[in-house]
Amino acid sequence: xxxxxxxxxxxxxxxxxxxxxxxxxxxxxxxxxxxxxxxxxxxxxxxxxxxxxxxxxxxxxxxxxxxxxxxxxxxxxxxxxxxxxxxxxxxxxxxxxxxxxxxxxxxxxxxxxxxxxxxxxxxxxxxxxxxxxxxxxxxxxxxxxxxxxxxxxxxxxxxxxxxxxxxxxxxxxxxxxxxxxxxxxxxxxxxxx
Amino acid sequence: xxxxxxxxxxxxxxxxxxxxxxxxxxxxxxxxxxxxxxxxxxxxxxxxxxxxxxxxxxxxxxxxxxxxxxxxxxxxxxxxxxxxxxx
Numbered sequence: 670x671x672x673x674x675x676x677x678x679x680x681x682x683x684x685x686x687x688x689x690x691x692x693x694x695x696x697x698x699x700x701x702x703x704x705x706x707x708x709x710x711x712x713x714x715x716x717x718x719x720x721x722x723x724x725x726x727x728x729x730x731x732x733x734x735x736x737x738x739x740x741x742x743x744x745x746x747x748x749x750x751x752x753x754x755x756x757x758x759x760x761x762x763x764x765x766x767x768x769x770x771x772x773x774x775x776x777x778x779x780x781x782x783x784x785x786x787x788x789x790x791x792x793x794x795x796x797x798x799x800x801x802x803x804x805x806x807x808x809x810x811x812x813x814x815x816x817x818x819x820x821x822x823x824x825x826x827x828x829x830x831x832x833x834x835x836x837x838x839x840x841x842x843x844x845x846x847x848x849x850x851x852x853x854x855x856x857x858x859x860x861x862x
Numbered sequence: 863x864x865x866x867x868x869x870x871x872x873x874x875x876x877x878x879x880x881x882x883x884x885x886x887x888x889x890x891x892x893x894x895x896x897x898x899x900x901x902x903x904x905x906x907x908x909x910x911x912x913x914x915x916x917x918x919x920x921x922x923x924x925x926x927x928x929x930x931x932x933x934x935x936x937x938x939x940x941x942x943x944x945x946x947x948x949x
Contacts (some may be wrong), residue, residue: 690867697874701881705949714885714947722878728871735864 676745683735683742690731697724804849811846876936877943884944908937 697720704717735742807829814824821843825831831839887897911918911933919929 690864690871694867694870694874697878698870701874701878702946705947711889715882718878718882718885718947721874722882725871725874725876725878728867728874730871732864732868732871736868739864 676748679738679741679745683738686731686735690728690735693724693728693731697721697728700724804846807846808850808853811843811850873935873939876939877946880940880943881947885947888948904940908933 700717701721704714708714810828811824814828819828821840825836825839825843829839829842831842883897883900887893915926915929919926922929
């Protein structure tokens with residue numbers, strides 16, 4: 670039997686036991702307390718009391734099982750959190766590896782002067798929320814924004830996300846992007862020639 | 863959470879059993895005398911338990927405060943469970 674299956678079974682067992690205990694407590698208390706005010710039928714009154722006794726027994730049994738298995742449930746919860754954190758870390762690592770691979774690919778194509786410019790820009794990117802974007806995407810974004818007629822300040826604030834105190838950083842980044850755009854344009858022209 | 867549910871279950875059992883005895887005594891007159899003596903016995907048990915509290919605390923290995931809480935809780939449980947069925 671796989672460990673995942675066991676975990677699923679334990680989770681199901683916990684849910685069932687909690688449902689039984691909570692349902693039994695609520696229904697038992699309601700039946701026990703409401704019956705004297707609702708009916709004077711002897712059979713119904715005894716039935717209500719019998720029901721609440723049985724409900725009490727079920728609640729006691731299910732909650733004692735829950736108390737007994739408390740450590741297992743805690744371990745289950747913590748392993749679930751650990752799994753989630755591990756998954757996040759793996760995703761982050763694989764993304765980082767992917768962008769590193771992309772950066773290596775780009776730097777191989779660029780000339781030494783262009784590589785220096787790219788390094789400058791990437792140093793800005795590492796401190797911003799835009800770390801996941803590569804240079805090409807940034808250039809595309811800025812080009813689109815320019816085509817839409819957005820001003821530099823709007824591009825810095827809304828597209829690049831630099832607001833308030835960080836506006837200056839955004840301005841410098843935009844300058845670098847523009848330089849990069851010019852470099853790319855020059856490169857394309859040289860290739861055509 | 864589980865402990866609270868366990869205590870609620872205990873309360874439900876105790877209140878229902880005392881309710882059965884109380885309701886039985888209220889509808890069957892011949893049972894009243896038995897119920898009265900049962901009440902006396904329960905009171906005697908409580909008084910004895912409160913006198914021998916040190917010994918019982920040692921026997922069950924629980925602190926004195928918890929023992930008193932249990933005593934008051936169970937007394938209230940029987941009182942509420944019994945009296946509500948007289949309605």
